[in-house]
Amino acid sequence: MKSIKKRLSKNFMLIIVISVMAFEFILINFITKYYYSNIEEVLTNQIMISADFYSRYFSNNSLEENVMDNVDVFWKQTQAQVQIINKDGKVLMDSIGIKPKGNIETSDVKKALKGQKGKWIGNVDYDDAKVIAIAYPLKSNGKIVGALRYISSLKKVDRAIYRVALMFLSIGIIVIAVVGVFSTFLAKSIIEPIEKLTKTAEKMANGDLLVRNNEKFDDEIDKLSDALNYMAEEILKKDQLKNEFISSVSHELRTPLTAIKGWAITLNTEELPEEALIRDGLKIIENESERLSSMVEELLDFSKLISGKVTIKKEKANLYDVVAYVEKYLGPRAAREKINFIVDYDCNIPELYIDSNRMKQVFINILDNAFKFVKDEGERKVILKARLEKDYIVITIEDNGIGISKEELPKIKEKFYKGKSSKSQNGIGLSICDEIIKMHNGTLYIESEVNVGTTVYIKLPNV
Known part of the structure; x- marks a missing residue:
């Protein structure tokens, strides 16, 4: 069986590692773009100043003549490698003396010869690090005569980015380690109460119902x-x-x-x-x-x-027939025991879909209890009423017997429950009645007061 604690710790760690790595990836990318953008901005400002200076003061001569006579003006604005390129892409001059074999066809040069600033990042033969190149058009009388290109090595920048990335990775590892320790304690704090609860449940399942889980967590x-x-x-x-x-x-x-x-x-x-x-x-x-x-x-x-093996058979029936049967069934007993048994039936009650036999069983059972608990002295009275009240048929069975105490009243419908003064044979009569009424989508509830009497209310839907 897999431990929840291990699974929880593993999931915590997985989430933390993924989150930290994703955050560091975004952060390192941002730092890289920031450093590269700064170099690009510096080179762009320098190359634009040089190109503008050329257009103002040297555009009267050809590009080749200016390279021969005024070459220093192109690189005194920058410490970067400087290349002057003609319209065909041929390098006319390189500040560090590099002479490419053919024409330069990188994207920055192509854009510059079309009149736009171009940028290119890549590798060159004469440097073991990547370089960034910014190319800008050189114009004479509004026409493009060539391109000026500044090239800078990214070795120092990449080294700085590497140091920053290493620092972030170190911090990330420390964070993962710390969170890993905390996740273990967190998983333990969650699992330990569950384990205690499980042990308590196992003891209960083995029959020790006196054991209790006394741990308090307020959750x-x-x-x-x-x-x-x-x-x-x-x-x-x-x-x-x-x-x-x-x-x-x-x-x-x-x-x-x-x-x-x-x-x-x-x-x-x-x-x-x-x-x-x-x-x-x-x-x-x-x-x-x-x-x-x-x-x-x-x-x-x-x-x-x-x-749940009993199914009631609902049929359209007149409730009066049920009440009349109960009155005839219990009438002789009432007379024999000198009980004033009163039946009051509302003639406006329509026919209902009920199981007549089961309803007879309910009424007889409740009335049997009423007869048992009626007072031994004075007027002995039991009243059965049936009334139509809006969407319900309300049947009440009232006696002036010994009543039920407030402590016992909530339990009186429970299975097997027998009150202190109960004369029930087994304590299941009322629970059976309650189940039958529920199967008719009705409700059964009881009101009682000691030495005053008990009233049982049965509410059936008027359908």
Whole structure:
């Protein structure tokens, strides 16, 4: 596995080296152009003075005559090598005595013979360094009669440029070395917290959910650390809830099974008990079997919902039919338990696309809780209301029961959660209801006050 630290340091160094080298390349080019421009400017000023002097005072004689009689006037203005060239490109005079074999056909001379200043940089046979040549036209009575050429060696200039370039390269190497050291420390400062965080995550993955990453950096890594710690805390909570759920389910399943087994043993004795006792025993077995079946169905529903294997079948249906069914289903129980069960339905509610069976399940589950928690004394009341409010259908289920504390209220819809005063079998009923409502693109929320009562709100879109 490649180390992020090495990769980070390598990338830092690559960026720095490229940046420094590019900067030095631009800087050395600039210095070179600056030095060359200065020499060109000096030679240009000198050659223009000499050419102007020739045009004013020596243009009456031919170029060849002036070379013979007044040759010193051409090079006393400069320390450069001076050449006088005729219109054919032939060198008539050279200040250092160089006589080229043929005519000069460099670009500077050609431009000068056309009436323009010419510049040429290149190598010559008699010097081991490059030279710069500036050529300028010589005129007599407005006509070009030849060219004046100043040549200067670039040896000293190139040497100066080399020294400056060497100095820049040395500075660049020092900068790269210093930045390299700093990049190593920088990479280390970034990687070390990640390594610590990785070790903490590995311990958590191996089951040690009590370990925490306590390093504080006040940056994105710190946020990741907090998220990891929070995740571990939530997993611990969920694990605890799961264990409590398993314990609770085991207990809840054991109770009806014990009753069924006990009565089965009693009814299986050689001496049959009295007929009334047989009926009581069979009735208990029937009731406990029904309760056991209900618990198993609820567990299966929950398992399918959280795994996403359940799909609701929406059809156009009248919500009143669902409410009417629930009223008939729970009416006898309400009468038996002396609960004033009130159903208030708004007749203006249009037909909706819903899964009627799932909605019945939601209402029955919530009303079952309301019946369980209604007050034992005084007026015992549960109200089911359905109203059309703008773009939503709002169903409220209200009771005047013992209520839910502020501490427990935010957790009441969590999976496996059972409050202190809960009479739930396994703590998953409300979570199932919440999932079903979400699948209908609706919302379910609860308001409650201790010793006052609880109201469950269900909002369904009016579509």
